[in-house]
Amino acid sequence: MIETRLLRQFIAVAEELHFNRAALRLHMAQPPLSQAIRRLEAEVGFNLFERTNRRVALTPAGASFLQTAREILLSLDNGLARTRRVAKGVDGHITMTFINIAPYSSLLRALRTFRGAHPTVEFTMREAPTHEQVKALESGVADIGILRSPGTTTPELCYETIFFEPFVAALPAGHRLQSHDSIPLNALSSESFVASSRALGQGFHDQIISLCQAAGFSPRITQEARRLPTLIALVASGFGVALVPSSLASNARGDVVFRPISVDAPDNIRHLKLLMAWNRGQGSAVRDRLIDEIRGSMGPDASNKT
Template structure:
Protein backbone atom coordinates (compact mmCIF):
# COMPACT_ATOMS: atom_id res chain seq x y z
CA UNK A 1 0.00 0.00 0.00
CA UNK A 2 1.42 3.37 -0.97
CA UNK A 3 -0.57 5.49 1.43
CA UNK A 4 -2.29 4.69 4.67
CA UNK A 5 -5.11 6.53 6.35
CA UNK A 6 -5.20 7.04 10.08
CA UNK A 7 -7.05 4.39 12.03
CA UNK A 8 -8.56 4.58 15.47
CA UNK A 9 -6.93 2.06 17.79
CA UNK A 10 -8.97 -0.93 18.77
CA UNK A 11 -8.22 -4.15 20.69
CA UNK A 12 -5.92 -6.38 18.66
CA UNK A 13 -8.04 -8.88 16.77
CA UNK A 14 -11.23 -6.88 17.34
CA UNK A 15 -13.77 -6.15 14.64
CA UNK A 16 -13.32 -3.17 12.31
CA UNK A 17 -14.52 0.08 13.82
CA UNK A 18 -16.77 0.93 10.92
CA UNK A 19 -19.15 -1.77 12.17
CA UNK A 20 -19.88 0.73 14.94
CA UNK A 21 -20.10 3.73 12.62
CA UNK A 22 -21.80 2.63 9.40
CA UNK A 23 -25.51 2.00 9.11
CA UNK A 24 -26.58 0.44 5.82
CA UNK A 25 -30.09 -0.95 5.73
CA UNK A 26 -29.26 -3.61 3.13
CA UNK A 27 -26.45 -5.16 5.21
CA UNK A 28 -26.89 -7.08 8.44
CA UNK A 29 -23.95 -5.73 10.44
CA UNK A 30 -25.14 -7.65 13.50
CA UNK A 31 -24.47 -10.91 11.66
CA UNK A 32 -21.07 -9.63 10.52
CA UNK A 33 -20.12 -8.79 14.11
CA UNK A 34 -21.32 -12.20 15.27
CA UNK A 35 -19.16 -13.92 12.65
CA UNK A 36 -16.20 -11.86 13.86
CA UNK A 37 -16.96 -13.07 17.40
CA UNK A 38 -17.19 -16.67 16.17
CA UNK A 39 -13.76 -16.33 14.54
CA UNK A 40 -12.20 -14.98 17.75
CA UNK A 41 -13.62 -17.81 19.89
CA UNK A 42 -12.62 -20.41 17.28
CA UNK A 43 -9.03 -19.16 17.23
CA UNK A 44 -8.69 -18.67 20.99
CA UNK A 45 -10.69 -21.80 21.95
CA UNK A 46 -11.68 -19.87 25.06
CA UNK A 47 -14.53 -17.42 25.58
CA UNK A 48 -12.64 -15.34 28.14
CA UNK A 49 -9.58 -14.83 25.96
CA UNK A 50 -11.77 -14.14 22.92
CA UNK A 51 -13.75 -11.52 24.86
CA UNK A 52 -10.52 -9.79 25.94
CA UNK A 53 -9.27 -9.83 22.34
CA UNK A 54 -12.53 -8.24 21.16
CA UNK A 55 -12.52 -5.63 23.91
CA UNK A 56 -15.76 -6.79 25.54
CA UNK A 57 -16.91 -8.77 28.55
CA UNK A 58 -17.55 -12.50 28.34
CA UNK A 59 -21.34 -12.72 29.03
CA UNK A 60 -22.38 -10.62 25.98
CA UNK A 61 -19.96 -12.62 23.82
CA UNK A 62 -21.45 -15.90 25.00
CA UNK A 63 -24.97 -14.59 24.36
CA UNK A 64 -24.11 -13.39 20.83
CA UNK A 65 -22.60 -16.77 19.92
CA UNK A 66 -25.82 -18.43 21.09
CA UNK A 67 -27.85 -16.02 18.94
CA UNK A 68 -25.61 -16.82 15.95
CA UNK A 69 -26.05 -20.56 16.50
CA UNK A 70 -29.82 -20.11 16.65
CA UNK A 71 -29.80 -17.99 13.46
CA UNK A 72 -27.71 -20.54 11.56
CA UNK A 73 -29.48 -23.52 13.19
CA UNK A 74 -26.05 -24.98 13.90
CA UNK A 75 -24.09 -25.83 17.02
CA UNK A 76 -20.76 -24.15 16.40
CA UNK A 77 -18.89 -25.11 19.58
CA UNK A 78 -18.67 -28.09 21.92
CA UNK A 79 -18.47 -26.71 25.46
CA UNK A 80 -17.22 -28.72 28.42
CA UNK A 81 -15.25 -28.26 31.62
CA UNK A 82 -12.11 -29.01 29.61
CA UNK A 83 -12.68 -26.01 27.38
CA UNK A 84 -14.32 -24.81 24.19
CA UNK A 85 -13.73 -26.59 20.91
CA UNK A 86 -15.18 -26.23 17.45
CA UNK A 87 -17.99 -28.60 16.60
CA UNK A 88 -17.88 -30.37 13.22
CA UNK A 89 -20.25 -27.70 11.87
CA UNK A 90 -18.09 -24.90 13.26
CA UNK A 91 -14.96 -26.44 11.73
CA UNK A 92 -16.76 -26.71 8.37
CA UNK A 93 -17.60 -23.00 8.17
CA UNK A 94 -14.34 -21.69 9.70
CA UNK A 95 -12.31 -21.47 6.43
CA UNK A 96 -15.05 -19.41 4.75
CA UNK A 97 -15.36 -17.12 7.76
CA UNK A 98 -11.58 -16.55 7.70
CA UNK A 99 -11.72 -15.58 4.03
CA UNK A 100 -14.66 -13.29 4.79
CA UNK A 101 -12.66 -11.63 7.58
CA UNK A 102 -9.75 -10.97 5.21
CA UNK A 103 -12.07 -9.31 2.69
CA UNK A 104 -13.72 -7.21 5.40
CA UNK A 105 -10.29 -6.12 6.64
CA UNK A 106 -9.35 -4.97 3.16
CA UNK A 107 -12.70 -3.19 2.80
CA UNK A 108 -12.08 -1.36 6.06
CA UNK A 109 -8.68 -0.14 4.82
CA UNK A 110 -10.17 1.15 1.57
CA UNK A 111 -13.10 2.87 3.32
CA UNK A 112 -10.87 4.58 5.88
CA UNK A 113 -8.27 5.74 3.38
CA UNK A 114 -10.86 7.16 0.98
CA UNK A 115 -12.67 8.82 3.91
CA UNK A 116 -9.35 10.31 5.10
CA UNK A 117 -8.99 12.17 1.83
CA UNK A 118 -7.27 9.68 -0.47
CA UNK A 119 -7.95 10.48 -4.13
CA UNK A 120 -8.52 6.93 -5.22
CA UNK A 121 -7.71 3.24 -5.00
CA UNK A 122 -5.95 1.05 -7.58
CA UNK A 123 -6.02 -2.75 -7.49
CA UNK A 124 -3.07 -4.46 -9.22
CA UNK A 125 -2.60 -8.18 -9.80
CA UNK A 126 0.73 -9.55 -11.04
CA UNK A 127 2.60 -12.77 -11.61
CA UNK A 128 5.68 -13.26 -9.46
CA UNK A 129 8.24 -12.28 -12.12
CA UNK A 130 6.35 -9.07 -12.89
CA UNK A 131 6.27 -8.17 -9.19
CA UNK A 132 10.08 -8.39 -9.19
CA UNK A 133 10.80 -6.54 -12.44
CA UNK A 134 7.89 -4.66 -14.03
CA UNK A 135 5.61 -3.46 -11.24
CA UNK A 136 8.09 -1.60 -8.94
CA UNK A 137 8.94 1.18 -11.49
CA UNK A 138 5.23 1.81 -12.02
CA UNK A 139 4.63 1.99 -8.27
CA UNK A 140 7.42 4.54 -7.89
CA UNK A 141 5.89 6.67 -10.66
CA UNK A 142 2.41 6.41 -9.16
CA UNK A 143 3.71 7.41 -5.74
CA UNK A 144 5.38 10.52 -7.18
CA UNK A 145 2.50 11.47 -9.50
CA UNK A 146 -0.47 10.59 -7.27
CA UNK A 147 0.73 10.89 -3.66
CA UNK A 148 -2.79 10.42 -2.30
CA UNK A 149 -3.46 7.25 -4.29
CA UNK A 150 -3.81 3.97 -2.41
CA UNK A 151 -2.44 0.97 -4.31
CA UNK A 152 -3.03 -2.67 -3.44
CA UNK A 153 -0.78 -5.27 -5.13
CA UNK A 154 -1.38 -9.00 -4.94
CA UNK A 155 0.16 -12.01 -6.64
CA UNK A 156 -2.06 -13.78 -9.17
CA UNK A 157 -1.77 -16.47 -11.81
CA UNK A 158 -2.20 -15.40 -15.43
CA UNK A 159 -5.47 -17.35 -15.55
CA UNK A 160 -6.94 -15.15 -12.80
CA UNK A 161 -6.38 -11.91 -14.72
CA UNK A 162 -9.38 -11.85 -17.07
CA UNK A 163 -12.02 -12.90 -14.47
CA UNK A 164 -10.56 -10.37 -12.02
CA UNK A 165 -10.60 -7.56 -14.58
CA UNK A 166 -14.12 -8.41 -15.75
CA UNK A 167 -15.45 -8.50 -12.18
CA UNK A 168 -13.77 -5.22 -11.26
CA UNK A 169 -11.62 -6.91 -8.62
CA UNK A 170 -8.51 -5.82 -10.56
CA UNK A 171 -7.78 -2.56 -12.36
CA UNK A 172 -4.45 -3.64 -13.88
CA UNK A 173 -2.93 -7.10 -14.38
CA UNK A 174 0.71 -7.87 -15.19
CA UNK A 175 0.68 -11.39 -16.62
CA UNK A 176 1.62 -13.60 -19.58
CA UNK A 177 -1.19 -12.87 -22.04
CA UNK A 178 -1.36 -11.86 -25.68
CA UNK A 179 -3.71 -11.83 -28.65
CA UNK A 180 -7.45 -11.15 -28.80
CA UNK A 181 -9.03 -11.90 -25.44
CA UNK A 182 -12.53 -10.50 -25.99
CA UNK A 183 -14.83 -9.14 -23.28
CA UNK A 184 -13.31 -5.67 -23.57
CA UNK A 185 -9.95 -6.80 -22.17
CA UNK A 186 -7.03 -4.95 -23.77
CA UNK A 187 -3.39 -6.00 -23.53
CA UNK A 188 -0.04 -4.38 -24.14
CA UNK A 189 3.17 -6.37 -24.48
CA UNK A 190 5.79 -5.15 -22.04
CA UNK A 191 8.56 -7.70 -22.43
CA UNK A 192 9.48 -10.39 -24.95
CA UNK A 193 12.21 -13.01 -24.94
CA UNK A 194 13.52 -15.75 -27.18
CA UNK A 195 12.41 -19.25 -26.33
CA UNK A 196 15.11 -21.63 -25.10
CA UNK A 197 15.38 -25.16 -23.69
CA UNK A 198 16.21 -26.02 -20.09
CA UNK A 199 18.02 -29.37 -19.77
CA UNK A 200 19.90 -31.05 -16.95
CA UNK A 201 23.71 -31.04 -17.27
CA UNK A 202 23.79 -34.80 -17.85
CA UNK A 203 21.14 -34.72 -20.61
CA UNK A 204 22.39 -35.87 -24.06
CA UNK A 205 21.42 -32.51 -25.56
CA UNK A 206 23.34 -30.52 -22.93
CA UNK A 207 26.49 -30.60 -25.09
CA UNK A 208 24.72 -28.98 -28.06
CA UNK A 209 25.24 -25.22 -28.57
CA UNK A 210 21.70 -24.95 -30.01
CA UNK A 211 18.72 -27.33 -29.96
CA UNK A 212 16.23 -27.88 -32.78
CA UNK A 213 12.64 -27.64 -31.61
CA UNK A 214 11.68 -30.72 -33.65
CA UNK A 215 14.24 -32.77 -31.69
CA UNK A 216 12.07 -32.40 -28.56
CA UNK A 217 9.24 -34.52 -29.94
CA UNK A 218 10.33 -37.60 -27.94
CA UNK A 219 11.23 -35.65 -24.81
CA UNK A 220 9.07 -35.42 -21.71
CA UNK A 221 8.27 -31.75 -21.21
CA UNK A 222 7.62 -29.68 -18.11
CA UNK A 223 5.12 -26.97 -19.07
CA UNK A 224 3.53 -24.01 -17.34
CA UNK A 225 0.05 -25.20 -16.35
CA UNK A 226 -2.79 -24.47 -18.73
CA UNK A 227 -5.01 -23.80 -15.74
CA UNK A 228 -2.63 -21.07 -14.56
CA UNK A 229 -1.90 -19.51 -17.96
CA UNK A 230 -4.10 -20.95 -20.73
CA UNK A 231 -2.97 -18.49 -23.43
CA UNK A 232 0.72 -19.14 -22.77
CA UNK A 233 0.23 -22.92 -22.63
CA UNK A 234 -1.78 -22.99 -25.87
CA UNK A 235 0.79 -20.79 -27.57
CA UNK A 236 3.64 -23.20 -26.69
CA UNK A 237 1.61 -26.20 -27.87
CA UNK A 238 0.83 -24.37 -31.11
CA UNK A 239 4.53 -23.63 -31.66
CA UNK A 240 5.36 -27.32 -31.22
CA UNK A 241 2.58 -28.35 -33.61
CA UNK A 242 3.84 -25.89 -36.21
CA UNK A 243 7.17 -27.72 -36.06
CA UNK A 244 5.60 -31.12 -36.66
CA UNK A 245 4.95 -32.67 -33.27
CA UNK A 246 2.59 -32.72 -30.30
CA UNK A 247 4.46 -32.09 -27.03
CA UNK A 248 4.59 -34.94 -24.52
CA UNK A 249 3.73 -33.09 -21.31
CA UNK A 250 4.96 -34.92 -18.22
CA UNK A 251 4.28 -32.17 -15.67
CA UNK A 252 2.24 -28.95 -15.62
CA UNK A 253 3.58 -26.51 -13.02
CA UNK A 254 2.62 -23.08 -11.75
CA UNK A 255 5.55 -20.94 -12.91
CA UNK A 256 8.59 -20.77 -15.19
CA UNK A 257 10.80 -21.00 -12.09
CA UNK A 258 9.04 -24.27 -11.23
CA UNK A 259 9.79 -25.59 -14.72
CA UNK A 260 13.49 -25.08 -14.10
CA UNK A 261 13.20 -26.68 -10.65
CA UNK A 262 11.59 -29.80 -12.14
CA UNK A 263 14.34 -30.02 -14.77
CA UNK A 264 16.86 -29.75 -11.92
CA UNK A 265 15.22 -32.82 -10.36
CA UNK A 266 15.53 -34.83 -13.59
CA UNK A 267 11.83 -34.59 -14.44
CA UNK A 268 12.15 -33.79 -18.14
CA UNK A 269 13.12 -30.74 -20.20
CA UNK A 270 11.34 -27.40 -20.51
CA UNK A 271 10.73 -24.60 -22.99
CA UNK A 272 11.56 -21.40 -21.09
CA UNK A 273 12.53 -17.79 -21.85
CA UNK A 274 16.28 -17.34 -22.48
CA UNK A 275 16.52 -14.94 -19.54
CA UNK A 276 16.00 -17.87 -17.16
CA UNK A 277 19.71 -18.65 -17.54
CA UNK A 278 20.29 -15.98 -14.89
CA UNK A 279 18.24 -17.98 -12.37
CA UNK A 280 19.14 -21.55 -13.37
CA UNK A 281 21.01 -23.67 -10.79
CA UNK A 282 24.38 -25.23 -11.61
CA UNK A 283 22.85 -28.54 -12.69
CA UNK A 284 20.56 -26.95 -15.31
CA UNK A 285 21.68 -25.49 -18.65
CA UNK A 286 19.59 -23.11 -20.76
CA UNK A 287 20.31 -23.85 -24.43
CA UNK A 288 18.98 -21.57 -27.22
CA UNK A 289 16.75 -22.97 -29.93
CA UNK A 290 18.04 -23.11 -33.50
CA UNK A 291 14.74 -21.52 -34.54
CA UNK A 292 14.01 -17.93 -33.57
CA UNK A 293 10.82 -18.15 -31.50
CA UNK A 294 9.82 -15.12 -29.45
CA UNK A 295 7.36 -15.30 -26.55
CA UNK A 296 5.70 -12.65 -24.41
CA UNK A 297 7.04 -12.89 -20.87
CA UNK A 298 5.17 -9.89 -19.44
CA UNK A 299 2.07 -8.03 -20.61
CA UNK A 300 -0.28 -5.46 -19.15
CA UNK A 301 -4.03 -6.14 -19.25
CA UNK A 302 -6.94 -3.86 -18.36
CA UNK A 303 -10.70 -3.66 -18.89
CA UNK A 304 -11.77 -1.03 -21.43
CA UNK A 305 -15.37 -1.36 -20.24
CA UNK A 306 -14.44 -0.03 -16.77
CA UNK A 307 -12.94 3.44 -17.15
CA UNK A 308 -10.46 4.39 -14.43
CA UNK A 309 -8.46 7.63 -14.92
CA UNK A 310 -5.40 6.24 -13.13
CA UNK A 311 -5.49 3.13 -15.34
CA UNK A 312 -5.51 5.34 -18.43
CA UNK A 313 -2.57 7.34 -17.08
CA UNK A 314 -0.62 4.19 -16.14
CA UNK A 315 -1.15 2.67 -19.59
CA UNK A 316 0.06 5.87 -21.25
CA UNK A 317 3.13 6.02 -19.00
CA UNK A 318 4.05 2.38 -19.69
CA UNK A 319 3.61 2.93 -23.43
CA UNK A 320 5.90 5.97 -23.33
CA UNK A 321 8.44 4.11 -21.21
CA UNK A 322 8.42 1.24 -23.69
CA UNK A 323 9.09 3.57 -26.62
CA UNK A 324 12.00 5.21 -24.81
CA UNK A 325 13.66 1.97 -23.65
Protein backbone atom coordinates in the same frame (compact mmCIF):
# COMPACT_ATOMS: atom_id res chain seq x y z
CA MET B 1 -29.61 16.09 8.42
CA ILE B 2 -27.78 19.17 9.74
CA GLU B 3 -26.42 21.42 7.01
CA THR B 4 -22.67 22.08 7.06
CA ARG B 5 -23.51 25.80 6.78
CA LEU B 6 -25.23 25.64 10.17
CA LEU B 7 -22.20 23.89 11.65
CA ARG B 8 -19.86 26.60 10.37
CA GLN B 9 -22.16 29.31 11.74
CA PHE B 10 -22.31 27.55 15.12
CA ILE B 11 -18.51 27.27 15.28
CA ALA B 12 -18.13 30.98 14.53
CA VAL B 13 -20.49 31.95 17.36
CA ALA B 14 -18.88 29.41 19.73
CA GLU B 15 -15.42 30.82 19.04
CA GLU B 16 -16.42 34.49 19.18
CA LEU B 17 -19.02 34.10 21.96
CA HIS B 18 -20.60 37.19 20.45
CA PHE B 19 -23.30 37.17 17.76
CA ASN B 20 -22.34 40.49 16.17
CA ARG B 21 -18.65 39.59 15.84
CA ALA B 22 -19.58 36.15 14.50
CA ALA B 23 -21.92 37.74 11.96
CA LEU B 24 -19.17 40.08 10.77
CA ARG B 25 -16.79 37.12 10.47
CA LEU B 26 -19.37 35.24 8.40
CA HIS B 27 -20.21 38.31 6.28
CA MET B 28 -23.88 38.17 7.20
CA ALA B 29 -26.36 40.14 9.30
CA GLN B 30 -26.81 39.31 12.97
CA PRO B 31 -30.58 38.51 12.96
CA PRO B 32 -30.32 35.69 10.35
CA LEU B 33 -27.40 34.26 12.31
CA SER B 34 -29.44 34.21 15.54
CA GLN B 35 -32.27 32.51 13.66
CA ALA B 36 -29.86 29.94 12.25
CA ILE B 37 -28.54 29.06 15.71
CA ARG B 38 -32.09 28.69 17.05
CA ARG B 39 -32.89 26.38 14.13
CA LEU B 40 -29.78 24.31 14.86
CA GLU B 41 -30.73 24.03 18.53
CA ALA B 42 -34.18 22.86 17.50
CA GLU B 43 -32.66 20.21 15.26
CA VAL B 44 -30.25 18.87 17.88
CA GLY B 45 -32.87 19.09 20.61
CA PHE B 46 -30.99 21.05 23.26
CA ASN B 47 -29.59 24.52 23.97
CA LEU B 48 -26.08 25.12 22.71
CA PHE B 49 -25.66 28.58 24.26
CA GLU B 50 -26.61 30.39 27.43
CA ARG B 51 -27.70 33.87 26.41
CA THR B 52 -28.03 36.92 28.63
CA ASN B 53 -28.00 40.63 27.88
CA ARG B 54 -24.35 40.73 28.93
CA ARG B 55 -22.80 37.53 27.63
CA VAL B 56 -23.06 34.47 25.43
CA ALA B 57 -21.60 31.21 26.76
CA LEU B 58 -21.54 27.61 25.62
CA THR B 59 -23.61 25.14 27.58
CA PRO B 60 -21.85 21.87 28.50
CA ALA B 61 -23.78 20.24 25.65
CA GLY B 62 -22.70 23.09 23.36
CA ALA B 63 -19.05 22.61 24.29
CA SER B 64 -19.33 18.92 23.45
CA PHE B 65 -21.11 19.66 20.18
CA LEU B 66 -18.37 22.16 19.24
CA GLN B 67 -15.82 19.35 19.22
CA THR B 68 -18.17 17.19 17.16
CA ALA B 69 -18.84 19.97 14.65
CA ARG B 70 -15.11 20.62 14.18
CA GLU B 71 -14.43 16.92 13.63
CA ILE B 72 -17.27 16.65 11.11
CA LEU B 73 -16.06 19.61 9.06
CA LEU B 74 -12.42 18.50 9.23
CA SER B 75 -13.39 15.03 8.04
CA LEU B 76 -15.47 16.53 5.24
CA ASP B 77 -12.68 18.89 4.17
CA ASN B 78 -10.14 16.05 4.19
CA GLY B 79 -12.53 13.86 2.23
CA LEU B 80 -13.12 16.54 -0.38
CA ALA B 81 -9.39 17.17 -0.71
CA ARG B 82 -8.75 13.45 -1.25
CA THR B 83 -11.60 13.28 -3.76
CA ARG B 84 -9.98 16.09 -5.74
CA ARG B 85 -6.63 14.23 -5.68
CA VAL B 86 -8.34 11.04 -6.85
CA ALA B 87 -10.05 12.92 -9.66
CA LYS B 88 -6.67 14.31 -10.74
CA GLY B 89 -5.08 10.84 -10.63
CA VAL B 90 -2.61 11.60 -7.84
CA ASP B 91 -4.39 9.61 -5.13
CA GLY B 92 -6.55 6.52 -4.92
CA HIS B 93 -6.23 2.74 -4.91
CA ILE B 94 -4.96 0.32 -7.56
CA THR B 95 -5.36 -3.44 -7.53
CA MET B 96 -2.78 -5.07 -9.78
CA THR B 97 -2.61 -8.75 -10.63
CA PHE B 98 0.47 -10.27 -12.24
CA ILE B 99 2.35 -13.36 -13.21
CA ASN B 100 6.04 -13.63 -12.27
CA ILE B 101 7.39 -10.12 -12.98
CA ALA B 102 10.76 -10.49 -11.25
CA PRO B 103 12.77 -10.80 -14.53
CA TYR B 104 11.35 -7.62 -16.06
CA SER B 105 13.43 -4.79 -14.65
CA SER B 106 11.81 -2.16 -16.90
CA LEU B 107 8.41 -3.00 -15.43
CA LEU B 108 9.78 -2.99 -11.88
CA ARG B 109 11.42 0.36 -12.56
CA ALA B 110 8.11 1.77 -13.81
CA LEU B 111 6.35 0.66 -10.63
CA ARG B 112 9.11 2.15 -8.48
CA THR B 113 8.98 5.46 -10.38
CA PHE B 114 5.19 5.62 -10.09
CA ARG B 115 5.23 4.92 -6.36
CA GLY B 116 7.87 7.58 -5.84
CA ALA B 117 5.78 10.15 -7.72
CA HIS B 118 2.46 9.08 -6.11
CA PRO B 119 3.23 8.12 -2.50
CA THR B 120 -0.41 8.40 -1.37
CA VAL B 121 -1.70 5.86 -3.90
CA GLU B 122 -2.51 2.57 -2.17
CA PHE B 123 -1.72 -0.72 -3.91
CA THR B 124 -3.09 -4.23 -3.61
CA MET B 125 -0.70 -6.57 -5.42
CA ARG B 126 -1.72 -10.17 -6.13
CA GLU B 127 0.16 -12.82 -8.07
CA ALA B 128 -2.22 -14.92 -10.17
CA PRO B 129 -2.25 -17.06 -13.31
CA THR B 130 -3.58 -15.55 -16.52
CA HIS B 131 -7.08 -17.05 -16.43
CA GLU B 132 -7.66 -15.75 -12.87
CA GLN B 133 -6.46 -12.31 -13.89
CA VAL B 134 -8.88 -12.20 -16.80
CA LYS B 135 -11.78 -12.97 -14.47
CA ALA B 136 -10.62 -10.33 -11.99
CA LEU B 137 -10.33 -7.71 -14.73
CA GLU B 138 -13.72 -8.58 -16.20
CA SER B 139 -15.44 -8.32 -12.81
CA GLY B 140 -13.67 -5.10 -11.83
CA VAL B 141 -11.81 -6.71 -8.92
CA ALA B 142 -8.49 -5.84 -10.60
CA ASP B 143 -7.55 -2.57 -12.28
CA ILE B 144 -4.47 -3.69 -14.22
CA GLY B 145 -3.17 -7.14 -15.08
CA ILE B 146 0.29 -8.25 -16.21
CA LEU B 147 -0.25 -11.55 -17.97
CA ARG B 148 0.32 -13.81 -20.94
CA SER B 149 -2.05 -14.11 -23.88
CA PRO B 150 -5.27 -15.58 -22.52
CA GLY B 151 -5.97 -17.39 -25.78
CA THR B 152 -9.60 -16.26 -25.71
CA THR B 153 -11.44 -13.17 -26.85
CA THR B 154 -12.64 -10.81 -24.12
CA PRO B 155 -14.28 -7.77 -25.76
CA GLU B 156 -14.34 -5.57 -22.67
CA LEU B 157 -10.61 -5.95 -22.00
CA CYS B 158 -7.80 -3.98 -23.64
CA TYR B 159 -4.42 -5.68 -24.15
CA GLU B 160 -1.10 -4.05 -24.88
CA THR B 161 2.22 -5.81 -25.43
CA ILE B 162 4.87 -4.50 -23.06
CA PHE B 163 7.52 -7.14 -23.67
CA PHE B 164 8.31 -9.54 -26.51
CA GLU B 165 10.85 -12.31 -25.96
CA PRO B 166 11.88 -15.65 -27.49
CA PHE B 167 11.34 -19.05 -25.97
CA VAL B 168 14.41 -20.92 -24.70
CA ALA B 169 14.86 -24.50 -23.63
CA ALA B 170 15.38 -25.21 -19.93
CA LEU B 171 17.42 -28.39 -19.42
CA PRO B 172 18.51 -30.14 -16.23
CA ALA B 173 22.25 -29.79 -15.56
CA GLY B 174 24.18 -32.61 -17.24
CA HIS B 175 21.65 -32.99 -20.06
CA ARG B 176 23.04 -34.52 -23.26
CA LEU B 177 22.43 -31.27 -25.20
CA GLN B 178 23.73 -28.73 -22.71
CA SER B 179 27.03 -28.27 -24.58
CA HIS B 180 25.17 -26.93 -27.63
CA ASP B 181 25.05 -23.15 -28.08
CA SER B 182 21.63 -23.51 -29.71
CA ILE B 183 19.32 -26.51 -29.78
CA PRO B 184 17.16 -27.56 -32.75
CA LEU B 185 13.77 -27.93 -31.15
CA ASN B 186 13.12 -31.26 -32.85
CA ALA B 187 16.12 -32.64 -30.91
CA LEU B 188 13.83 -32.59 -27.85
CA SER B 189 11.07 -34.62 -29.48
CA SER B 190 11.76 -37.72 -27.34
CA GLU B 191 12.03 -35.80 -24.05
CA SER B 192 9.52 -35.58 -21.22
CA PHE B 193 8.24 -32.03 -20.88
CA VAL B 194 7.28 -29.98 -17.85
CA ALA B 195 4.68 -27.29 -18.62
CA SER B 196 2.06 -25.09 -17.04
CA SER B 197 -1.53 -26.30 -17.09
CA ARG B 198 -3.69 -25.15 -19.99
CA ALA B 199 -6.41 -24.30 -17.46
CA LEU B 200 -4.11 -21.68 -15.91
CA GLY B 201 -3.06 -20.05 -19.18
CA GLN B 202 -4.57 -21.29 -22.40
CA GLY B 203 -2.60 -18.98 -24.70
CA PHE B 204 0.80 -19.77 -23.19
CA HIS B 205 0.15 -23.51 -23.16
CA ASP B 206 -1.18 -23.60 -26.72
CA GLN B 207 1.78 -21.58 -28.01
CA ILE B 208 4.21 -24.18 -26.66
CA ILE B 209 2.21 -26.94 -28.36
CA SER B 210 2.20 -24.98 -31.64
CA LEU B 211 5.94 -24.38 -31.39
CA CYS B 212 6.67 -28.09 -30.95
CA GLN B 213 4.28 -29.02 -33.74
CA ALA B 214 6.16 -26.60 -36.03
CA ALA B 215 9.24 -28.69 -35.19
CA GLY B 216 7.40 -31.85 -36.20
CA PHE B 217 6.26 -33.35 -32.89
CA SER B 218 3.76 -33.03 -30.06
CA PRO B 219 5.39 -32.63 -26.64
CA ARG B 220 4.88 -35.40 -24.10
CA ILE B 221 3.94 -33.42 -20.99
CA THR B 222 4.48 -35.55 -17.91
CA GLN B 223 4.41 -32.91 -15.17
CA GLU B 224 2.55 -29.63 -14.76
CA ALA B 225 3.25 -26.60 -12.55
CA ARG B 226 1.19 -23.55 -11.56
CA ARG B 227 4.11 -21.10 -11.62
CA LEU B 228 7.25 -20.79 -13.71
CA PRO B 229 9.63 -20.89 -10.72
CA THR B 230 8.06 -24.21 -9.74
CA LEU B 231 8.38 -25.42 -13.32
CA ILE B 232 12.10 -24.59 -13.29
CA ALA B 233 12.48 -26.43 -9.99
CA LEU B 234 10.92 -29.52 -11.58
CA VAL B 235 13.37 -29.27 -14.49
CA ALA B 236 16.24 -29.01 -12.01
CA SER B 237 14.95 -32.14 -10.29
CA GLY B 238 15.10 -34.12 -13.52
CA PHE B 239 11.38 -34.37 -14.28
CA GLY B 240 11.86 -33.18 -17.85
CA VAL B 241 12.74 -30.24 -20.07
CA ALA B 242 10.69 -27.09 -20.60
CA LEU B 243 10.17 -24.22 -22.99
CA VAL B 244 10.18 -20.96 -21.07
CA PRO B 245 10.52 -17.19 -21.67
CA SER B 246 14.13 -16.13 -22.24
CA SER B 247 13.86 -13.65 -19.34
CA LEU B 248 14.04 -16.60 -16.92
CA ALA B 249 17.57 -17.32 -18.13
CA SER B 250 18.74 -14.13 -16.40
CA ASN B 251 18.37 -15.93 -13.06
CA ALA B 252 21.36 -18.24 -13.47
CA ARG B 253 21.44 -21.38 -11.35
CA GLY B 254 23.77 -24.36 -11.33
CA ASP B 255 21.14 -27.06 -11.71
CA VAL B 256 19.37 -25.74 -14.83
CA VAL B 257 20.83 -24.84 -18.23
CA PHE B 258 19.05 -22.43 -20.59
CA ARG B 259 19.70 -22.63 -24.32
CA PRO B 260 18.26 -20.82 -27.37
CA ILE B 261 16.21 -22.97 -29.70
CA SER B 262 15.99 -23.04 -33.48
CA VAL B 263 12.77 -23.90 -35.26
CA ASP B 264 11.16 -22.91 -38.54
CA ALA B 265 8.11 -21.10 -37.20
CA PRO B 266 6.55 -17.63 -37.47
CA ASP B 267 7.77 -14.92 -35.13
CA ASN B 268 4.49 -14.81 -33.22
CA ILE B 269 4.95 -18.49 -32.29
CA ARG B 270 8.70 -18.39 -31.54
CA HIS B 271 8.30 -15.34 -29.34
CA LEU B 272 6.18 -14.81 -26.26
CA LYS B 273 4.28 -11.67 -25.33
CA LEU B 274 4.00 -10.15 -21.88
CA LEU B 275 0.77 -8.15 -21.86
CA MET B 276 -0.69 -5.33 -19.82
CA ALA B 277 -4.48 -5.56 -19.63
CA TRP B 278 -7.30 -3.41 -18.27
CA ASN B 279 -11.08 -3.15 -18.50
CA ARG B 280 -12.15 -0.45 -20.96
CA GLY B 281 -15.49 -0.02 -19.17
CA GLN B 282 -14.02 0.61 -15.73
CA GLY B 283 -11.16 2.69 -14.53
CA SER B 284 -9.86 5.78 -12.83
CA ALA B 285 -7.47 8.63 -13.47
CA VAL B 286 -4.83 7.07 -11.23
CA ARG B 287 -5.06 3.74 -13.08
CA ASP B 288 -4.60 5.52 -16.39
CA ARG B 289 -1.55 7.32 -15.03
CA LEU B 290 0.02 3.98 -14.10
CA ILE B 291 -0.78 2.55 -17.54
CA ASP B 292 1.01 5.53 -19.11
CA GLU B 293 3.99 5.07 -16.77
CA ILE B 294 4.37 1.39 -17.67
CA ARG B 295 3.87 2.10 -21.37
CA GLY B 296 6.48 4.85 -21.29
CA SER B 297 9.04 2.74 -19.46
CA MET B 298 8.92 0.02 -22.10
CA GLY B 299 9.34 2.36 -25.05
CA PRO B 300 8.78 1.52 -28.72
CA ASP B 301 11.17 -1.45 -28.67
CA ALA B 302 9.91 -3.34 -25.64
CA SER B 303 11.22 -6.60 -27.05
CA ASN B 304 14.77 -5.34 -26.51
CA LYS B 305 14.29 -4.27 -22.92
CA THR B 306 14.57 -6.24 -19.69
